[in-house]
Amino acid sequence: MARGALASLPSVDRLISSPEGAALSARHGHALLVEAARAVLAEERERLSKAPAAAGADLPALTAKCAAWIETLMRASLRPVFNLTGTVLHTNLGRALYPKTAIEAATQAMAGPVNLEYEIEGAARGERDSHVESWIRRLTGAEAAVVVNNNAAAVYLTLYALARRKEVIVSRGELVEIGGSFRIPDIMASAGCKLREVGTTNRTHPKDFEGALGKATGAIMKVHTSNYSVQGFTATVPEAELAAIAHKHGVPLINDLGCGMLVNLEDFGLPHEPTPREAIANGADIVTFSGDKLLGGPQCGLIVGRKDLVERIRKNPMKRALRIDKVRLAALEAVLRLYANPERLASELTTLRLLTRSREEILSVAQRVMPVVEKALAGQAAVRVLECASQIGSGALPVETLPSAGIAMIPAGKRRSGAADALARAFRALPVPVIGRINEGEFILDLRCLEDEAGLVAQLAHLRLPG
Numbered sequence: 001m002a003r004g005a006l007a008s009l010p011s012v013d014r015l016i017s018s019p020e021g022a023a024l025s026a027r028h029g030h031a032l033l034v035e036a037a038r039a040v041l042a043e044e045r046e047r048l049s050k051a052p053a054a055a056g057a058d059l060p061a062l063t064a065k066c067a068a069w070i071e072t073l074m075r076a077s078l079r080p081v082f083n084l085t086g087t088v089l090h091t092n093l094g095r096a097l098y099p100k101t102a103i104e105a106a107t108q109a110m111a112g113p114v115n116l117e118y119e120i121e122g123a124a125r126g127e128r129d130s131h132v133e134s135w136i137r138r139l140t141g142a143e144a145a146v147v148v149n150n151n152a153a154a155v156y157l158t159l160y161a162l163a164r165r166k167e168v169i170v171s172r173g174e175l176v177e178i179g180g181s182f183r184i185p186d187i188m189a190s191a192g193c194k195l196r197e198v199g200t201t202n203r204t205h206p207k208d209f210e211g212a213l214g215k216a217t218g219a220i221m222k223v224h225t226s227n228y229s230v231q232g233f234t235a236t237v238p239e240a241e242l243a244a245i246a247h248k249h250g251v252p253l254i255n256d257l258g259c260g261m262l263v264n265l266e267d268f269g270l271p272h273e274p275t276p277r278e279a280i281a282n283g284a285d286i287v288t289f290s291g292d293k294l295l296g297g298p299q300c301g302l303i304v305g306r307k308d309l310v311e312r313i314r315k316n317p318m319k320r321a322l323r324i325d326k327v328r329l330a331a332l333e334a335v336l337r338l339y340a341n342p343e344r345l346a347s348e349l350t351t352l353r354l355l356t357r358s359r360e361e362i363l364s365v366a367q368r369v370m371p372v373v374e375k376a377l378a379g380q381a382a383v384r385v386l387e388c389a390s391q392i393g394s395g396a397l398p399v400e401t402l403p404s405a406g407i408a409m410i411p412a413g414k415r416r417s418g419a420a421d422a423l424a425r426a427f428r429a430l431p432v433p434v435i436g437r438i439n440e441g442e443f444i445l446d447l448r449c450l451e452d453e454a455g456l457v458a459q460l461a462h463l464r465l466p467g
C-alpha cells in the first residue's frame with residue numbers, strides 16, 4: 001500500500017496538464033509551474049520514502065501545493081508596514097515618507113523620459129544637479145550645491161575630493177558612529193584621509209586645534225553629535241571661532257550636520273535643530289546633510305558651500321559613482337519646492353506633519369482605535385489607551401521627545417516575559433505588518449505615525465494570538 005503511494009505519484013506532465021495545473025499555468029506561465037511541480041513532487045517523494053505508511057496526496061492537493069510554492073516565491077520581500085514604533089524617522093523602516101507632490105514627480109520621472117542632463121533651450125548637455133541647485137542655494141544661503149546618494153557619500157566625497165592624503169582635524173567628542181555602518185574614523189580612512197583627533201571626549205579648546213594645524217592639514221571637520229549628547233563638564237569651540245582658526249591657516253571647515261533641517265523647527269513648536277543656513281553663516285566652507293531625515297525627502301546627501309570647493313567636489317571622478325538617479329532627483333525638487341511656502345509646510349511635508357501632530361490629536365485616534373483592538377484580541381489581552389513619548393529618530397535631537405499617545409497591551413493573566421513578544425509577533429503577522437515596541441512587559445503601539453487609520457482597523461480581524 002505504502003509502496004503504492006510512492007509509485008502512484010503523478011508525473012510532472014500529468015500534474016501540469018490537470019485542470020488545476022492548466023489554470024496555474026495560464027496565470028503564472030508554464031516555466032514557473034514546471035519548476036513548482038518538480039519541487040513539490042520531490043518533496044512528496046521524500047516525505048513518502050521517510051514515512052512509507054503515509055497516504056499520498058491527490059492531484060488537487062499537489063496542485064494546491066504548487067500554487068503555494070509559486071505564491072511564496074512571488075511574494076514581495078520589500079513590503080509596506082505600519083510604523084507604530086514611535087520613531088518618526090525610522091532608518092530600518094525607510095526614514096522619511098515622500099510627500100504627495102514628490103510621489104507624483106517621481107512617478108512621472110519613472111514612467112517617461114525627462115531632461116535629466118539636457119538643456120531644453122540650448123539643446124545642449126546639462127548638469128543633473130542643476131535642477132535642484134538653485135533651490136538648495138536659496139534655502140541654505142550657500143553659493144553652490146552637489147547632490148549624491150546619501151549623507152555618508154556626501155561626507156566621503158567631500159573628504160576624498162578636498163583632503164585626500166592630508167590630515168583632517170576632528171574633536172574627540174565628535175567621533176560619531178551612526179547605526180554601526182557609518183563611523184567617522186572609518187569613513188575618513190576609506191577617503192584616504194588621516195584622522196587627527198584633538199581634545200578629549202568632553203572638552204575641546206581652540207588651542208587643541210591650533211596645536212594640530214600644520215603643513216599636513218587638509219581640513220578641520222565638525223560633526224554634529226546627532227545621536228548622543230555630551231553633558232556635564234563640557235567645552236566645545238564655537239563654530240564661528242573654529243571657522244576663523246581654519247581660515248587663518250588656509251584650510252576649509254567642513255561641517256557634517258547629519259540632519260540639517262532647512263527651516264527653524266522652533267517655528268513649528270519643535271526643539272531647535274541646527275540648520276545648514278546657520279552653519280554657513282557661522283563660517284563653514286562645506287556643509288553636508290541627509291535628504292531623508294528631517295528634510296523629509298528621498299534618500300540623498302547634500303553638499304553645500306563655497307563655490308570653488310563645491311566645483312572641486314563636483315568634478316571629482318567619484319561624484320559619478322555616487323550620484324543620484326532621476327527618480328530621487330525629481331522627488332527632491334518637489335520637496336524643496338514645498339519649502340517655498342513655510343505656512344503650508346507642516347501640512348504638506350509628511351515628516352513635519354507627523355512631527356507636529358499634537359498629543360490631543362493622537363489621543364483621539366487612540367480612543368477610536370482602542371476598542372477595535374480590544375475586540376480583535378477577544379479578552380486575550382488587557383488593552384488601554386496610554387500617553388507616551390515619540391522620538392524624531394535618525395539621530396535628530398536624540399534626547400528630546402515629543403508628547404504622544406497610543407495603545408498598550410498586556411496578555412491577560414500572564415505578566416511573564418515573552419508574553420509581550422507574542423503580541424508583537426501577532427501584529428507583525430498581519431497582512432500589512434504592524435510594528436510596535438515593547439516597554440516594561442507591555443506591547444505598545446504609538447499612533448503618531450498612523451495616518452491610514454481605516455487600513456489598520458480593517459485588518460485587525462486577522463489578528464491571531466497563539467494559544
Ligand SMILES: *Cc1c(COP(=O)(O)O)cnc(C)c1O
Pocket residue numbers: 150151152153155176178182223224225226227256257258259289290291300301394395
Ligand atoms: C545620519 C548621519 C550621517 C549619515 O547619513 P546617511 O544619509 O544615513 O548616509 C552622517 N553624519 C551624521 C552626523 C549623521 O547624523
